[in-house]
Amino acid sequence: MVKPIEFKNVSKTFRHPMKVWDRIEAVKDLSFSMENGEIAGFVGHNGAGKTTAIKMMMGFIWPTAGEIQVNGKDPGDPDVKKSIGFLPERPYFYSQLSGMELLSYFGKLTGIKGTVLRDRSEKLLRRVGLFDDRNRKLSGYSKGMLQRIGLAQALINDPQLVIMDEPMSGLDPIGRREVKEIIRSLKREGKSVVFSSHILADIENLSDRVLIIEKGLMKHFGTVPEIVPPDRIRYKIEFNAPDEMKDAAFSLFKGIRVVSNRFVIDCEDLDDFNVKLTSIVQKGYTVHDAGGVYPSLEEIVFSQSGEVAS
Amino acid sequence: MNNIISVSYYTFLEMVRNKVLYVLLFFALFIFVLGIAITQMTIGDNLDIISDIGLGTIEIFSTVLAIFLGINLVQKELTLKTLYPLLSKPLSRTEYVLGKFFGMIFLIVVEIIVMSLIFLVLLHVYGGPERLIAYLPAIYTIFLQTATIISVAVLCSTLTEPTVGGILTISFYLIGATSYNLVYAITHRTSENVAKVINTLRYILPDFSHFNIKDNLVYGRGLEGLHIGFASFYALFIVLIVLSLSVIFFNTKEIN
Numbered sequence: 001m002v003k004p005i006e007f008k009n010v011s012k013t014f015r016h017p018m019k020v021w022d023r024i025e026a027v028k029d030l031s032f033s034m035e036n037g038e039i040a041g042f043v044g045h046n047g048a049g050k051t052t053a054i055k056m057m058m059g060f061i062w063p064t065a066g067e068i069q070v071n072g073k074d075p076g077d078p079d080v081k082k083s084i085g086f087l088p089e090r091p092y093f094y095s096q097l098s099g100m101e102l103l104s105y106f107g108k109l110t111g112i113k114g115t116v117l118r119d120r121s122e123k124l125l126r127r128v129g130l131f132d133d134r135n136r137k138l139s140g141y142s143k144g145m146l147q148r149i150g151l152a153q154a155l156i157n158d159p160q161l162v163i164m165d166e167p168m169s170g171l172d173p174i175g176r177r178e179v180k181e182i183i184r185s186l187k188r189e190g191k192s193v194v195f196s197s198h199i200l201a202d203i204e205n206l207s208d209r210v211l212i213i214e215k216g217l218m219k220h221f222g223t224v225p226e227i228v229p230p231d232r233i234r235y236k237i238e239f240n241a242p243d244e245m246k247d248a249a250f251s252l253f254k255g256i257r258v259v260s261n262r263f264v265i266d267c268e269d270l271d272d273f274n275v276k277l278t279s280i281v282q283k284g285y286t287v288h289d290a291g292g293v294y295p296s297l298e299e300i301v302f303s304q305s306g307e308v309a310s
Numbered sequence: 311m312n313n314i315i316s317v318s319y320y321t322f323l324e325m326v327r328n329k330v331l332y333v334l335l336f337f338a339l340f341i342f343v344l345g346i347a348i349t350q351m352t353i354g355d356n357l358d359i360i361s362d363i364g365l366g367t368i369e370i371f372s373t374v375l376a377i378f379l380g381i382n383l384v385q386k387e388l389t390l391k392t393l394y395p396l397l398s399k400p401l402s403r404t405e406y407v408l409g410k411f412f413g414m415i416f417l418i419v420v421e422i423i424v425m426s427l428i429f430l431v432l433l434h435v436y437g438g439p440e441r442l443i444a445y446l447p448a449i450y451t452i453f454l455q456t457a458t459i460i461s462v463a464v465l466c467s468t469l470t471e472p473t474v475g476g477i478l479t480i481s482f483y484l485i486g487a488t489s490y491n492l493v494y495a496i497t498h499r500t501s502e503n504v505a506k507v508i509n510t511l512r513y514i515l516p517d518f519s520h521f522n523i524k525d526n527l528v529y530g531r532g533l534e535g536l537h538i539g540f541a542s543f544y545a546l547f548i549v550l551i552v553l554s555l556s557v558i559f560f561n562t563k564e565i566n
Contacts, residue, residue: 014566058398060565078400086398092390096327097320108316109399153395163398 002072004161004192005040005057006033010066012052012216026052028216029066034194034209039187041207042196049216050196051089054165057194058086071161082110085159089166089196091150095139099130099149102138103156110157124152129178143170151182162186164195168202180206228294235273238262238289239280249285262288313401317409322416325379337371337425345432357438361528364429365448369524371425372418372456373483379417380463381475383410384560393565404557407464411553414460422453447538448524454545455521459483461552468560486516520544 010030016022027049034040042050055061056068059075073080093102103121107113112120125131128148133141141149147170154162167183168176183206186193197203203210204224212219212227220227240262241249249263250256253276256265263285267273277290345363349356384407387393397406426442426449433439462482466475493512497505520541525531 055566058394060394060397062564078402081398081400084398086395088391088394088398090391091395092392093395094320094324094392096324101320101323105316105320106395106399109313109396109401111312111400150395154398157399 001036003033003069004036004071005194006069007031007053007057008067008069010053010056010063010068012049012056012061013064025216027056027063027213030213030216030218031066032211032218032221034192036192037187037190038208039183039193039195039206041203041210042194042213043198043200043203043210044196044213046198048213050213051165052216053213054163054194054196057163058084082157083160085154085157085162087147087150087154087162087164087167090143090169091146093138093146093149093153096137098135098137099125099141099152100134102149103153106153107156112157120156120158121152124155127155127182128152144172144175147171147179148175151179155186159191161192162194164193166197167195168197168199176202225292225294231269232295233270233292234295235267235270235291236289236293237265237267237273237277237280237287239265239285239287241285245283245285249283252279252283313405314409314412317396317401317406318413318416321383321410321413322420325413325417326420333371333375337367337428341367341425341428341432345436349436357433357436357441358528360432360436361438361441361445362524364432365445365452365524365528368422368425368429368449369452369455372422372452373459375421376414376418376456376459377463377476377479377483380414380460381467381472381479383414383464384467385470385472385475388565397565403561407468407557407560408553411460411464411556414464415457418453418456418460422449422456445524445527448527450538451521451523451541454541455486455518458486458516458545458548458552461549461556465552465556465559468556468563482516483518486518489515489517490519516548 007030010027011025012027013023013025016024030049030053042053044050052061056063057070057075059070059077059080062076068075070080071083094105097105100121103124104117107117107121122131122134125134128151130145130148130152133145138146138149147167151164151167154164164183167179171179180202183193183195187208195206209222210224210227211221238259239249250258253265256263258264265276267276273290277287280287341364344367345360348359348363352359384393387396397403430439430442433441459479459482463475463479466478469475470478489512493508493515496508500508520537521544523537523541
């Protein structure tokens with residue numbers, strides 16, 4: 001099965017803008033592949049290499065080393081673009097065209113014509129909440145509206161793979177929620193989605209797998225539980241005991257506390273967890289919840305870089 | 311081909327709504343006021359003077375539009391990043407460059423038609439509207455000259471920022487407009503060997519004298535039948551060479 005995106009040992013260096021002989025390594029030996037129908041989130045600080053990686057997968061720039069395949073082909077091949085939708089970071093479009101004209105323009109480039117194009121344009125304008133503004137010039141659109149029309153143009157060809165660079169940037173909370181819902185609906189339709197974001201909660205909520213990139217290097221690629229270092233997982237057991245056994249239960253372990261009428265005990269590691277859980281079960285207490293508590297993505301990135309991601 | 315037409319059409323639409331019409335309006339006022347003022351102040355055939363000014367103004371305004379819109383054609387899209395969503399569609403870079411060029415050509419054709427109509431009104435006021443038919447070859451060669459300037463502006467726009475592109479395109483125009491007379495003047499005032507070298511330059515440098523038939527038509531000096539054909543071939547030759555270079559450069563350019 002052809003993978004939507006595959007990076008094999010991809011590196012990219014740029015010439016330093018001020019020092020002619022110096023090179024900047026934007027991406028270093030990046031290897032990963034996406035599965036069909038999954039959402040992959042790129043996370044990293046400014047200048048980490050997210051946008052460079054996205055530009056390479058769109059064929060705007062070329063890797064210095066390594067190989068990239070999009071739907072099994074070179075990203076520069078115009079045929080590849082037939083099944084791709086792309087939303088750039090802080091999109092800007094032709095200011096003198098209206099929203100409807102822009103979708104007509106981009107739709108024609110993807111080979112859609114006539115009533116099919118008009119119907120799809122109108123449907124997308126409704127989906128992104130711009131139908132009433134469809135005949136307004138884009139010069140009169142706000143930043144958030146440009147982001148929405150950008151999303152609409154990315155979906156005009158009903159793409160199988162959607163690539164978005166900071167899709168939530170510039171949107172108010174309602175707009176962000178709507179974009180998130182669109183991303184989820186794309187997954188429900190079986191499409192693959194790649195998006196980058198600074199907002200770790202968005203990445204965590206939406207992504208099946210997360211790619212953490214730092215100074216051009218891939219730190220992790222996997223689900224949030226997969227990328228958590230084992231020593232960062234905290235184990236917790238919640239249980240209850242009959243009234244006559246409550247005193248005994250409370251003195252069972254050191255550090256036990258009561259939360260919402262339940263006993264809660266934190267464990268030091270997996271071994272400690274197993275010992276305590278066995279003991280609780282043997283004593284006949286009722287276990288309500290037991291398992292690993294994973295740190296949030298923000299905590300993971302925070303602990304790795306030593307600073308909070310914005 | 312459909313992609314080239316789409317890019318051309320929307321390039322035209324974007325530019326025609328972008329204050330270009332104000333330039334045309336300014337031209338209309340300029341040509342009327344200047345024409346009327348000059349005919350009041352000079353002795354001679356008013357129609358000849360009006361014709362001279364009219365055709366000259368069409369040339370200047372077409373050149374100015376070609377340079378100042380042409381040099382921004384690709385660079386503006388790079389700066390504003392409107393190029394990213396466009397190139398994310400199934401559109402080759404070659405189609406993009408050709409589409410931009412033909413969009414600009416489309417705009418210049420419309421601009422020349424509008425200015426010619428204004429010119430016709432002026433000729434009508436001075437009693438010689440039929441002259442416009444006789445001037446059509448001159449208007450056509452102005453278009454040819456402008457097409458070569460647009461191709462150079464597009465090339466510069468794919469290569470460098472608008473300021474440098476503007477200087478290069480204006481240089482191309484100035485060299486083209488003066489090379490014939492310069493070469494003629496220099497070769498008649500220098501040694502035979504230097505004259506040979508300078509004469510060789512005539513085949514390398516652009517020479518807009520091939521497009522300059524205004525004076526012949528306005529002052530009734532006649533026109534050789536082959537002139538229009540050669541001018542067409544010459545313009546096509548320049549445009550093909552320069553556009554090919556633009557396509558080659560743009561295909562190897564990283565859109566960063």
